[in-house]
Amino acid sequence: MPKDKQSQMPSLQDLLAGRGDMDEESRRKLEALLRTLSLQEDDSKNKKDMESHRFWRTQPVLKYDEVSDEIGAIEPSVPVDQVKQTPESLPNDFEWCELDMRDEQDAKELYDFLTKNYVEDDGGQFRFDYSFEFLRWALQPPGWRKDWLVGVRVTSTRRLVAFISAIPVHLRTMDKVTLMTEINFLNVHKRLRSKRLAPVMIREITRRSHLQGIFQAVYTAGAVLPKPVSTCQYFHRSLNPKKLVECGFSRVPHNSTMARMIKNYKVPEKPALEGFRVMEAKDVPEVRALLNKFLARYQFAPEFESDEEIVHWILPHEKVVWSYVVEDPTTHKITDMVSFYSLPSTVIGNPKHSTLNAAYLFYYATDKGLPEQKGGELDEQAQATFGNRLNEVMADALVMARKQDFDVFNALHLMDNHTFLSTQKFGSGDGFLNFYVYNWRCPEVQQEKIGLVML
Numbered sequence: 001m002p003k004d005k006q007s008q009m010p011s012l013q014d015l016l017a018g019r020g021d022m023d024e025e026s027r028r029k030l031e032a033l034l035r036t037l038s039l040q041e042d043d044s045k046n047k048k049d050m051e052s053h054r055f056w057r058t059q060p061v062l063k064y065d066e067v068s069d070e071i072g073a074i075e076p077s078v079p080v081d082q083v084k085q086t087p088e089s090l091p092n093d094f095e096w097c098e099l100d101m102r103d104e105q106d107a108k109e110l111y112d113f114l115t116k117n118y119v120e121d122d123g124g125q126f127r128f129d130y131s132f133e134f135l136r137w138a139l140q141p142p143g144w145r146k147d148w149l150v151g152v153r154v155t156s157t158r159r160l161v162a163f164i165s166a167i168p169v170h171l172r173t174m175d176k177v178t179l180m181t182e183i184n185f186l187n188v189h190k191r192l193r194s195k196r197l198a199p200v201m202i203r204e205i206t207r208r209s210h211l212q213g214i215f216q217a218v219y220t221a222g223a224v225l226p227k228p229v230s231t232c233q234y235f236h237r238s239l240n241p242k243k244l245v246e247c248g249f250s251r252v253p254h255n256s257t258m259a260r261m262i263k264n265y266k267v268p269e270k271p272a273l274e275g276f277r278v279m280e281a282k283d284v285p286e287v288r289a290l291l292n293k294f295l296a297r298y299q300f301a302p303e304f305e306s307d308e309e310i311v312h313w314i315l316p317h318e319k320v321v322w323s324y325v326v327e328d329p330t331t332h333k334i335t336d337m338v339s340f341y342s343l344p345s346t347v348i349g350n351p352k353h354s355t356l357n358a359a360y361l362f363y364y365a366t367d368k369g370l371p372e373q374k375g376g377e378l379d380e381q382a383q384a385t386f387g388n389r390l391n392e393v394m395a396d397a398l399v400m401a402r403k404q405d406f407d408v409f410n411a412l413h414l415m416d417n418h419t420f421l422s423t424q425k426f427g428s429g430d431g432f433l434n435f436y437v438y439n440w441r442c443p444e445v446q447q448e449k450i451g452l453v454m455l
């Protein structure tokens with residue numbers, strides 16, 4: 001989930017649009033330079049000392065200068081009956097509430113609140129506009145709980161002014177699988193910012209996780225906090241360059257024209273892989289086996305423990321998630337899968353466009369080139385087969401995204417995305433997403449070894 005997304009927001013400069021016509025070498029050099037500059041900037045942010053974090057310095061997280069080669073809890077778990085039974089105190093005039101996403105009115109209220117107050121890019125040009133259907137889907141996976149969808153209301157008016165959510169996830173760090181909560185959608189009303197309400201929200205969701213016997217959490221943010229396990233850059237693939245330019249998301253490079261951009265980003269009418277089709281319910285067990293085997297390649301990845309989870313997260317869900325499989329025409333085995341989700345952004349103050357339709361790459365897998373043994377390394381030949389195949393699968397995913405009228409296709413530089421980002425004409429964006437774990441000591445993870453995609 002690209003967020004706090006301020007800097008994670010696939011935002012202002014689709015810089016690569018400005019590099020579309022460069023020769024490959026200049027392009028690589030410019031990318032390397034930009035990467036170095038942004039890493040330096042990131043580094044200086046990281047040097048922010050712990051003392052300045054009034055809240056985070058009190059929490060069980062690694063300090064900026066701490067490195068761990070061990071994996072395990074920072075603080076021990078406590079018996080559930082010793083967990084504080086009463087909610088955190090809120091300032092006078094505010095009260096806790098729970099949002100029931102089965103209830104039309106609660107879901108609509110949360111949608112309205114996030115649409116007006118959630119993550120914006122640094123320039124205030126775009127704001128995430130997670131749809132009503134999306135929020136219902138994202139917040140009710142198997143194992144969801146109403147008491148993990150926590151809001152704050154103004155007592156007198158009942159107005160919703162803050163929110164935070166948790167859902168369960170089995171996260172594998174290296175070879176250790178732990179049941180954690182995945183924290184998302186932390187939001188405080190614009191008018192109530194900088195009043196230390198966020199730490200209260202975080203403490204309350206922590207208490208509610210503890211009440212269920214869960215003492216670890218995973219979350220992502222654009223904000224730099226102590227201490228990222230990994231940091232991944234955003235990449236963007238234009239599908240509708242004209243609209244992206246009109247929205248201020250991309251620019252026409254000085255040595256190019258709109259007509260050339262349109263030609264450059266045109267995708268075929270139809271997918272090319274034989275057997276490429278929409279995923280169906282009958283594919284669920286095979287997709288689960290394929291995806292879990294594929295995710296074993298990474299050091300920080302979810303495990304899908306049941307078919308029910310695949311039904312929820314991966315099976316197509318109208319207006320929310322699109323998923324495709326490749327069925328081998330001879331054996332009828334599912335050899336590949338790819339999915340993406342819809343996360344539009346409001347275009348703020350643009351006379352022509354109000355919404356940017358963005359697709360985000362979700363989970364994918366292939367068995368081409370993968371060794372039989374789970375998590376096994378690829379030799380050189382297998383690596384080539386694997387890279388070619390991922391390119392073919394992604395090219396078809398782009399075709400389908402364009403057909404669904406998405407303007408841009410976003411992806412992070414995680415998993416094996418490096419094999420196709422530049423070939424499929426993705427350009428690096430100015431956003432970064434930090435991955436964090438709470439109360440979990442673990443070594444840093446390279447971005448290519450992250451296998452978790454958060455919404």
Ligand SMILES: CCCCCCCCCCCCCC(=O)SCCNC(=O)CCNC(=O)[C@H](O)C(C)(C)COP(=O)(O)OP(=O)(O)OC[C@H]1O[C@@H](n2cnc3c(N)ncnc32)[C@H](O)[C@@H]1OP(=O)(O)O
Nearest residue numbers: 004053054055056185186187188193194195196197198217
């Ligand atoms: C075991 C279970 C554990 C469960 C919990 C695990 C941890 C979960 C952690 C949450 C994961 C969320 C994942 C997502 O949803 S990331 C998405 C975050 N949301 C947005 O960016 C939406 C727009 N922004 C806002 O709504 C507000 O600015 C927020 C709510 C972000 C902060 O409100 P506000 O601006 O009014 O500030 P404050 O005065 O109340 O509080 C200031 C303190 O808050 C720290 N802060 C600021 N931003 C974040 C952030 N994104 N994650 C964690 N901490 C953050 C900040 O460093 C400072 O602490 P310290 O520096 O002084 O120490």
